[in-house]
Amino acid sequence: MKSITSYIKNNVSQCLRVPFLYLLLISSFFGFSQSEPSLKSEVDATTLKIGEQIHFKVTVNVDSTAQVIFPEGQTFSPLETVEAFKTDTTRKKDRITLQKTYALTQFDSGSYKLPQQRIEINGKGFFTDSLRIEVSNIKVDTVAQKMFDIKPLITVQKSNTNIWKIILAILFVTIIGGLVYWFLYRKKPLTEEEKVALLPPYDRALLELKKLENSKYLIQDEYKQYYSELTDIVRSYLHEDANVSALESTTDELIAKLELRKDAGELDLDKETISQFKKILQTADLVKFAKSKPPVSAAESDRKAVEQIVVKTHEAIPEPTEEELLEQAEYQEELARKQKRKKTLIAISAAVGAILLGMVGFTVYHGPTKVWDTLTAHPSKKMLDNKEWVSSSYGYPPISLETPEVLIRKKTKIPAEAQAKIKEVQTFVYQNKASLFTIATTSTTFNEQEEPDHKKSTEHLIENFEKKGTKNIITKNEEFTTIAGVKGLKTYGSGKFKIPNSKELIKGKYIILSFGGKGFQQQVLFTWLEDDSYAQQIIDRVVTSVEVKTES
Structure with a gap:
């Protein structure tokens, strides 16, 4: 009994004399063993029928700080990955257990090898076990099973990833067309000047004489401006309505032309009207070139006289014959056609210019080689x-x-x-x-x-x-x-x-x-x-x- 007690005391004393460093080494060894990752893989079935699914499960036990990357995509060939389920995570103290499940299938019968899968843990590769999977045909009872005709093919519309290019081209053409319409073909509201310009020569002359009557030229002592407009109105009217080249003619030349037209029977004006018109033109020449200043009443009287001259001249012009009217109509139609051709030419030129400008910009931005290769469908x-x-x-x-x-x-x-x-x-x-x-x-x-x-x-x-x-x-x-x-x-x-x-x-x-x-x-x-x-x-x-x- 005594010897047993002595043996126990000796062993206890030896244990107490074990250096503390040994204990640390032992503790470190166990701690290191626990930090090593472990990997396990399994399938819920090793045989399946065509089209059925099996579940391949990978379980990884690692330290909570470890980085784990599971395989993604079609890595199970020749088996096909149907779905990769979300990773389940279980934590226990400083360790975590990750479980990843994959649904796999195969549509051809035979014996297949489920390949090893690489699991990356902290940058190091660990591999699962490879397994043999048997896929068998499905027996079809053609007697009991009702047969149906093959369904017709269904046309599936291909998605167009270049739709933005089409939209951009349509937008560009729409903008060009809108600009052409806005500036060339749109019926713009006429200004007062344009409305006056579209009036017949006779009506326009009377309207302009009325505006001259209401002007402030005489009040502001601007006789030169007053008589200049007065003679311009009557000269323009004679040029347009009476076909007398009056715009660049001197006073004597204009009067001579009127008398010649009168003698030829083309303008039924009396001598008194022509004489009065000559007097007004001479007064205007004195005002414009000799700085003459007639009384205000005389200036107003001259305006009224010019208005009567316009009226009498309009009455003296013979009515146009049918041939003249036809020629005028043809002239107006030809003028309209020319105007339309001009607008069309401008529109085409604007469109071509915009396209060329766009191509130049595209060429400068991308380079001529790339533009050419795009146009020629390289x-x-x-x-x-x-x-x-x-x-x-x-x-x-x-x-x-x-x-x-x-x-x-x-x-x-x-x-x-x-x-x-x-x-x-x-x-x-x-x-x-x-x-x-x-x-x-x-x-x-x-x-x-x-x-x-x-x-x-x-x-x-x-x-x-x-x-x-x-x-x-x-x-x-x-x-x-x-x-x-x-x-x-x-x-x-x-x-x-x-x-x-x-x-x-x-x-x-x-x-x-x-x-x-x-x-x-x-x-x-x-x-x-x-x-x-x-x-x-x-x-x-x-x-x-x-x-x-x-x-x-």
């Missing part, structure tokens, strides 16, 4: 301006990228000598041979689980260029890394490519991106004209969007 620029780029995954293992046009599946025949090594090749291509523009993806699976030889396969592609007539090929290699961090090989360079159906060679560029793992290889090929800046912009954008799966 194929590469048209693709670059396309707002509806396609983001999709091609082949298996999938290659994801964003392109201006969808890539089309192309059947690839495996050579007999390569069938022992290559299991399957899936190729998708978009190509415009005229502009040497190509985007192509190739996913190759091998019979053996071995790493692909990127340099060798790239050499085969370049040899294929040479077989098609490409000369002076320059090749460079460098490492390429996608946005998601997947590393591959980038082979790029230039050469002189052969134009289809021609012996001419043109300078072009190419890029080959190569990725892969055990048993598979993925490659993306680009070719374009060397001086095609729009194609260069397209390729730069597509290259940055390339993503690949890291396993088959």
Whole structure:
């Protein structure tokens, strides 16, 4: 009994003598073990029927300060992601548990491998387990099940992302049309001067004489202005209504013309009226050139006399014959036609000028090359301006990228000598041979689980260029890394490519991106004209969007 007690005392004393540093190390070890993240993945079923869904659940237990990024998009190929549910978060002290669930489906029967998924925790990648999913056909009882006719195709209207351009063009045309209408064709309200100018010569002369009567020229001692307007009124009337060239004639010349018209029987004026008119003109000449100043009563009497001369002259003018009236009507119609043609010419000139001005402004802002390429519908620029780029995954293992046009599946025949090594090749291509523009993806699976030889396969592609007539090929290699961090090989360079159906060679560029793992290889090929800046912009954008799966 004593020995047992002694043993216990000795052990206790030894424990008490354990350095405090050991305790700290032990405590730190347990604390570090608890901070390590843990990852668990599971599915609610490993078998399903075509079109049914399974739920793939990922549970991550990490420190509360950790940053966790779950995969997004179609990363479960060959299964299709239907929905990625919201992440559930559970907190317990300084630890959190994150649970992410994905709904997956498949519409073709067969045995499929659910690939590993990369979960990024604090910048480090952790991978879920890969699983085997069996998809079976649905048995259809064609006897009990009622059959229906195939529904007709429904036309779906394509969304127009360039609607703003159409609206802008319509707005521009509307503004130009509105300006042309407003300044040329709109019936503008007439000013008083325009209304007077549209009156017949006789009525206009009487109206102007009435205005002269109410003027303040005589009160303000402005005789020169008074007589100038008085003679201008009567001279204009004689010129327009009596067809007497009176505007530039001297007093003697005008009187001589009136007497000549009277003697010819073209103007039935008495001598007294002509004599009185001559006297008024002579008085006006003295006032304008000799600074004469007749009495106010004489000036008013001269105005009244001129009014009577206008009336008598109007009465003395013979009535126009039918031929004269017809000639006047034709003249007025021709005058109206000329006026209309003039307005139309002005409208067309204004529209053309506005269009040219807009084109000049657009050219100055964007540059002549871009404007010309827009007008001539440059194929590469048209693709670059396309707002509806396609983001999709091609082949298996999938290659994801964003392109201006969808890539089309192309059947690839495996050579007999390569069938022992290559299991399957899936190729998708978009190509415009005229502009040497190509985007192509190739996913190759091998019979053996071995790493692909990127340099060798790239050499085969370049040899294929040479077989098609490409000369002076320059090749460079460098490492390429996608946005998601997947590393591959980038082979790029230039050469002189052969134009289809021609012996001419043109300078072009190419890029080959190569990725892969055990048993598979993925490659993306680009070719374009060397001086095609729009194609260069397209390729730069597509290259940055390339993503690949890291396993088959």
